[in-house]
Amino acid sequence: MRDDTVMVTGGAGYIGSHAVLALLDAGWRVVVVDNLVTGFAWAVDDRASLIEADVADDDKVRAAMRNHNVRAVMHFAGSVVVPESVSDPLKYYRNNTAASRSLIESAVACGVKHFIFSSTAATYGIPDQVPIAENAATQPINPYGTSKLMTEMMLRDVAAAHALNYCALRYFNVAGADPDGRSGQSTAGATHLIKVAVEAATGKRDHVSVFGTDFGTPDGTGVRDYIHVGDLAAAHVDALDLLIADPARSHTLNCGYGRGYSVLEVLDAVDRVTNMTIDRRLEGRRAGDPDALVADNAAILKALPWRPRHDDLDTIVRHALAWERKLAERQG
Numbered sequence: 372m373r374d375d376t377v378m379v380t381g382g383a384g385y386i387g388s389h390a391v392l393a394l395l396d397a398g399w400r401v402v403v404v405d406n407l408v409t410g411f412a413w414a415v416d417d418r419a420s421l422i423e424a425d426v427a428d429d430d431k432v433r434a435a436m437r438n439h440n441v442r443a444v445m446h447f448a449g450s451v452v453v454p455e456s457v458s459d460p461l462k463y464y465r466n467n468t469a470a471s472r473s474l475i476e477s478a479v480a481c482g483v484k485h486f487i488f489s490s491t492a493a494t495y496g497i498p499d500q501v502p503i504a505e506n507a508a509t510q511p512i513n514p515y516g517t518s519k520l521m522t523e524m525m526l527r528d529v530a531a532a533h534a535l536n537y538c539a540l541r542y543f544n545v546a547g548a549d550p551d552g553r554s555g556q557s558t559a560g561a562t563h564l565i566k567v568a569v570e571a572a573t574g575k576r577d578h579v580s581v582f583g584t585d586f587g588t589p590d591g592t593g594v595r596d597y598i599h600v601g602d603l604a605a606a607h608v609d610a611l612d613l614l615i616a617d618p619a620r621s622h623t624l625n626c627g628y629g630r631g632y633s634v635l636e637v638l639d640a641v642d643r644v645t646n647m648t649i650d651r652r653l654e655g656r657r658a659g660d661p662d663a664l665v666a667d668n669a670a671i672l673k674a675l676p677w678r679p680r681h682d683d684l685d686t687i688v689r690h691a692l693a694w695e696r697k698l699a700e701r702q703g
């Protein structure tokens with residue numbers, strides 16, 4: 372067990388709960404700060420401490436940082452629904468941008484040395500070129516992406532002024548579940564394609580909508596780079612080691628496999644894995660969906676020892692399905 376602790380904000384949520392497992396498995400002590408708006412206390416592994424608080428609650432956050440000797444923060448807490456950010460932008464600038472500002476200020480005040488931030492491919496907007504490298508233009512097309520880009524900018528400026536370095540990880544499409552079945556995506560009313568498809572496979576929905584068949588892609592449906600949540604969690608642990616090894620440097624890294632699948636290819640994989648034919652309904656495009664988002668992942672492969680372990684679409688679907696079945700049993 373290491374002497375220092377990592378604070379994981381949003382550690383009761385989908386991706387954060389997997390990062391908690393990866394940190395604990397690597398021997399870190401972990402304290403989770405989560406207000407449980409979309410997360411679940413039961414999703415936090417028993418080996419970690421859970422503090423039920425908002426990341427903008429300076430008193431509680433700073434007490435936790437001091438009491439637990441927090442050396443690094445992994446910041447997953449936030450609001451994550453893109454269409455909601457369009458209808459309620461101020462919620463996103465409060466809960467993503469302003470709350471992150473408070474948390475970063477607390478980190479500086481408490482002498483936290485390293486900060487890892489959940490950023491997103493949504494910071495790129497509609498890319499000029501695919502695959503997308505980190506130096507591509509960042510022109511978000513929705514408040515969600517802007518709220519995240521603003522946090523990246525705060526971190527850049529704070530790292531230049533204070534003894535803190537950071538890694539902004541720009542996730543592409545996160546999917547799947549812990550291969551050992553310890554966690555998965557439990558969010559109610561999920562909108563992500565693979566989650567929706569496995570919900571259809573377990574009878575929670577009667578069909579999957581295919582949003583748009585006229586994109587500039589080989590089969591006309593949207594293409595995305597799906598990354599297994601277990602691989603993503605492992606990348607965070609390696610990113611922390613990188614920040615510790617060279618405290619003078621900060622990093623911005625895409626998290627993806629560099630390979631895209633269309634909506635129809637994903638649904639074919641779900642049919643294959645479930646041995647079912649899930650009803651697909653061809654519908655119009657969803658507002659603001661780009662044709663294709665695929666990561667250029669050369670930078671992360673160069674910076675980290677990290678290598679994908681679950682970069683197979685059928686494996687991602689199999690793990691997502693196993694978790695969905697467990698969740699269905701739990702919810703009766």
Ligand SMILES: NC(=O)c1ccc[n+]([C@@H]2O[C@H](COP(=O)([O-])OP(=O)(O)OC[C@H]3O[C@@H](n4cnc5c(N)ncnc54)[C@H](O)[C@@H]3O)[C@@H](O)[C@H]2O)c1
Binds near residue numbers: 404405411427492
């Ligand atoms: N899921 C994806 O495909 C994806 C892609 C790119 C980036 N991200 C980012 O990854 C992070 C985690 O996303 P997720 O999919 O696990 O979502 P999630 O909703 O499952 O997890 C978010 C967690 O943060 C908590 N939370 C929210 N606001 C809080 C606040 N102000 N104070 C304390 N806790 C708060 C919630 O209760 C929840 O447990 C988010 O920052 C999101 O923007 C996700």
Ligand SMILES: O=c1ccn([C@@H]2O[C@H](COP(=O)(O)OP(=O)(O)O[C@H]3O[C@H](CO)[C@@H](O)[C@H](O)[C@H]3O)[C@@H](O)[C@H]2O)c(=O)[nH]1
Binds near residue numbers: 563581657664
């Ligand atoms: O029921 C559905 C859900 C999605 N899609 C399509 O499937 C693809 C993937 O959609 P979804 O799983 O909703 O993810 P994205 O809209 O690509 O957004 C995710 O991936 C982005 C980065 O790629 C992140 O920034 C966001 O936070 C994250 O929600 C898109 O072409 C959608 O149009 C459908 O056809 N039917």
